[in-house]
Amino acid sequence: MKVLSVSDTVVSELYDGFDPELVRGVELILACGDLPPEYLSFLRDRVNAPLYYVLGNHDIRYLKSPPVGCTCVHRRLVRIGEYRLLGLSGSRWYNGGMNQYHESEMRRIIRSLWLQLRLGGGVDIIITHAPPRHIHDAEDRCHKGFSCFRRLIDRYGPRWFIHGHIHARFDDESERTTVINSTRVMNTYGYVLFEL
Numbered sequence: 001m002k003v004l005s006v007s008d009t010v011v012s013e014l015y016d017g018f019d020p021e022l023v024r025g026v027e028l029i030l031a032c033g034d035l036p037p038e039y040l041s042f043l044r045d046r047v048n049a050p051l052y053y054v055l056g057n058h059d060i061r062y063l064k065s066p067p068v069g070c071t072c073v074h075r076r077l078v079r080i081g082e083y084r085l086l087g088l089s090g091s092r093w094y095n096g097g098m099n100q101y102h103e104s105e106m107r108r109i110i111r112s113l114w115l116q117l118r119l120g121g122g123v124d125i126i127i128t129h130a131p132p133r134h135i136h137d138a139e140d141r142c143h144k145g146f147s148c149f150r151r152l153i154d155r156y157g158p159r160w161f162i163h164g165h166i167h168a169r170f171d172d173e174s175e176r177t178t179v180i181n182s183t184r185v186m187n188t189y190g191y192v193l194f195e196l
Contacts, residue, residue, distance in 0.1 A: 001081070001196040004047065005188040007032035007129070007164025008056070010039050014191060022193075023047045028080060031070070032164035032188050033089065033099075033129035034058045040067035052078065055089035055099045056129040056164060057142075073127065075109060077116040083124045083196060086113070086158075088149075091130045091165055094141040099129070107148040123158045125196075131163040135178050136187045138166065153183045160196070161185045 004026045006014070013019045026049050031040055033056025044051040044067065051070040055062060062072075071078070073087030088109065090099035101109070117123060130145055131137045132153060137145035143166060153161055161183050168189055170176050177186045186192065 001027045001083075003028045003030060003194055003196055004043070004049070004191060005030040005032065005127075005162055005186070005194070006035060006039075006043070006191045007188045008034045008167060009190055010036065011191050015039060015042060018042075018046055020046075026193070028052075028196075030085075030125075030127050030162060030188070032056070032127055032162060034164060037062055037065050037067040040070050044069045050080070052080070052085060052087065052127070054087040054127055054129055057091040057097060057099050059089075060098050075113065077113065077120045077123060079120070084120050084122065085125045085127065086117070086123045088126070088128045091142065092144045092146065101146075103146060103148065106146050110148050110152055117156065123156050125160045125162065126152065126158050128161070128163045129165050131166055131187065132161065132180075132185060135180065135185050136163070136166050136168070150180075153180055153185070157181060158183050162188050164188055 002025045029051040031053035052073045074089040077086045093100040093102045132149035133145040133147040
């Protein structure tokens with residue numbers, strides 16, 4: 001399955017300079033936060049693939065203007081064909097804004113999902129806004145990752161853990177991905193095309 005994953009910045013070739021060749025064959029879109037809702041609506045419409053998203057720490061317009069035809073998966077386990085997808089919105093708490101969580105709050109959210117994960121038989125793909133702690137994150141209050149995401153990876157061993165939030169330029173696309181155990185942790189800043 002060909003996947004388009006996006007986060008944090010509107011990319012010209014996916015919006016005002018839309019290039020249909022770039023997204024040919026895409027069957028699934030994953031959005032990892034901090035994007036305008038109209039951008040997600042546009043992608044869902046133009047790519048004609050289901051779009052699942054989580055919210056970032058700057059996504060303040062979604063309550064009044066959610067993206068059309070898209071599905072928020074925060075705190076939800078959903079099945080997409082043979083794959084099980086879990087979403088967790090937000091970043092570490094740093095100034096009390098929307099979609100910010102203390103480590104203990106995110107840990108409680110993850111604990112509350114145990115029955116969904118058990119009945120669902122685990123998880124294949126996790127999408128988040130923030131990264132796991134010490135994987136692609138930074139040391140400032142805003143950009144530290146969640147330690148409980150590391151434990152989530154260790155316990156459930158998803159194939160993919162896809163996040164945004166960390167704005168980085170990559171000279172080589174392989175720099176986006178770090179393998180932990182058997183899980184590929186990928187920073188999807190801007191956009192990434194990959195195969196499940």
